[in-house]
Amino acid sequence: TAHQAAAQPEPVTLPLTRAAGCPFDPPAELAELREQQPLRPMRYPDGHVGWLATGHAVTRAIAADPRFSSRYELLRLPLPGGPSGPLPPAQIGDLTGIDAPEHTRYRRLLAGKFTVRRMRLLTERVEQITADHLDAMERQGPVVDLVQAFAHPVPALMICELLGVPQSDRAGFQEHAAMLSSPDAGLEAQMAALTALTECVGELVPAKRAHPTDDLLSDLTTSELTDEELAGIGGFLLAAGLDTTANMLGLGTFALLSHPEQAAALRADPGLADQAVEELLRYLSIAHTGIRAALEDVELDGQLIKAGDTVTVSVSAANRDPLKFPDPDTLDLQRKATGHLAFGHGAHQCLGQQLARVEMRVAFPALFRRFPTLRLAVPPEDVPLRDAMNIHGVYQLPVTWDKE
Numbered sequence: 001t002a003h004q005a006a007a008q009p010e011p012v013t014l015p016l017t018r019a020a021g022c023p024f025d026p027p028a029e030l031a032e033l034r035e036q037q038p039l040r041p042m043r044y045p046d047g048h049v050g051w052l053a054t055g056h057a058v059t060r061a062i063a064a065d066p067r068f069s070s071r072y073e074l075l076r077l078p079l080p081g082g083p084s085g086p087l088p089p090a091q092i093g094d095l096t097g098i099d100a101p102e103h104t105r106y107r108r109l110l111a112g113k114f115t116v117r118r119m120r121l122l123t124e125r126v127e128q129i130t131a132d133h134l135d136a137m138e139r140q141g142p143v144v145d146l147v148q149a150f151a152h153p154v155p156a157l158m159i160c161e162l163l164g165v166p167q168s169d170r171a172g173f174q175e176h177a178a179m180l181s182s183p184d185a186g187l188e189a190q191m192a193a194l195t196a197l198t199e200c201v202g203e204l205v206p207a208k209r210a211h212p213t214d215d216l217l218s219d220l221t222t223s224e225l226t227d228e229e230l231a232g233i234g235g236f237l238l239a240a241g242l243d244t245t246a247n248m249l250g251l252g253t254f255a256l257l258s259h260p261e262q263a264a265a266l267r268a269d270p271g272l273a274d275q276a277v278e279e280l281l282r283y284l285s286i287a288h289t290g291i292r293a294a295l296e297d298v299e300l301d302g303q304l305i306k307a308g309d310t311v312t313v314s315v316s317a318a319n320r321d322p323l324k325f326p327d328p329d330t331l332d333l334q335r336k337a338t339g340h341l342a343f344g345h346g347a348h349q350c351l352g353q354q355l356a357r358v359e360m361r362v363a364f365p366a367l368f369r370r371f372p373t374l375r376l377a378v379p380p381e382d383v384p385l386r387d388a389m390n391i392h393g394v395y396q397l398p399v400t401w402d403k404e
């Protein structure tokens, strides 16, 4: 019947090309697929036929369902032309690639350390670090690369604050961190930078054990975690919290500069910041794709997902679902974007989201108030976009302003 035919569409491959003419919109095909069927078969590079979720409700249901595993060794990357077959297992301390009960144990230990008090201390630090970098920008420009001058160093220093990296180690730390996100560094150089950073954290652990300071890493040394686990977790926090926040600041600024009326609203009313940040998270969905594997047969949306099937969720498509967010392709800072999935959902929902929010709520209004005439220094189509898998964003954002 027509109904059955509709329930078994031809497997597609994952659309990757961004919508023409807009650096913020997900691939146009994703909207078509979501309209046809929010959960549908998809072909993976190794020939496996798994699934693609594009609707908000079904994406949320998958993320909340423990019958879907996050274990890397069960997952295939959906990237056409990319590596095929299951991935290597998670390294020690990498929470995103493991399931309960191992995951629950780490998660509990860590969640207890991201306290209200710690977030308050970090808010004071981000205000200072933001102001320092805006001062430096003012001295250096006009015409600066906002990524290099602001969007990358602020979150990098905030991770140093979180982990308690001593001032004397920060220059080296920042250098490796910059390499981690550099467009010119190949995958190998980036992996080497991550290893170097994890080693830096590893070297800190014994010092924190011997002489605890007021930071998350010192807090964690009082738990049952081994030195190896602590170094792994520290390196992972860095990897999870740096590129993400840096690209939200970079791409978010680009989006605000491209919607001057929205930027003006934020400049006029810094009280709009909290809600503006949620809307930017939704609209940009920089962590655009998630992957899971079914541990058993699961019936969902009238379809049968078989045990072992890989399921890709398109967070960017889900966050533009008109059934959840009316007029979803419009950036509207007045909107209540609650319920967006930009930080994920369920057991693996972002552990650093309060820190990320604090950084963005301080940084965006401060930037736009300090430079009321801030604008792009190049045509928008010349801004180099990160179009790789993982995290969407900008490699550079040349900006200028009128000097008083």
Ligand code: HEM
Binding pocket: 070, 095, 096, 097, 107, 159, 162, 236, 237, 238, 240, 241, 242, 244, 245, 248, 286, 287, 290, 341, 342, 343, 344, 345, 347, 348, 349, 350, 351, 352, 353, 355, 356
């Ligand atoms: C997990 C996004 C900032 C630490 C996640 C996940 C997403 C995400 C989508 C879920 C991954 C999954 O389900 O597999 C973001 C975005 C950020 C951000 C968009 C910035 C705007 C941060 C920061 C930190 C952090 C600043 C810490 C310093 C983590 C950790 C996890 C995680 C530890 C793993 C949680 C788990 O698997 O239990 N993040 N993140 N993130 N994030 Fe974030």
